[in-house]
Amino acid sequence: MMRRASAPVWDCVESVVSGMGYQFVGAQYGRGSSGALLRVYIDAEPGIDVEDCAKVSQQLSAVLDVEDPIREAYVLEVSSPGLDRPLFRECDFVAHSGALVRVRLHRSVDGQRNVKGRLRASPDSRVLIEAEDQLWELDYADIDEARLVPEYS
DSSP: OOOOOOHHHHHHHHHHHHHOOOEEEEEEEEETTTTTEEEEEEEEETTOOOHHHHHHHHHHHHHHHHOOOSSOOOOEEEOOOOOTTTOSSSSHHHTTTSSSSEEEEEEEEEEEEEEEEEEEOOOOGEEEETTTTTEEEEEEEGEEEEEOOOOOO
């Protein structure tokens, strides 16, 4: 299962990605099908292509080898956030207010661990999700993973 990367990894990766002129969306660390995996999401105004991911991957690999915030062997994956963009920070939730989201919680809240609904303004460090005539008020700390749900018209 992938989780938000630790603070030392996050800070190191964010510094490199931002320093290269890309938007750092977030980083996850966990177990993939072939072992430990560090997944880094980047973005840019014109969009991201394979060459952007390769450039960032090469630079990140070099810096992570020197800084060594991850002690075990792992695979580095750099990609765009995609249409089902993950939401990591409070500013991500605020920026996407009104969007359809799917949220997985660390623990059950009112018997639910998964909530899908419309993201509403996030006052006082809480996330509001309107789902099926119910308003969910969640703490950021309770959220394991949150992603946009693509909508097609």
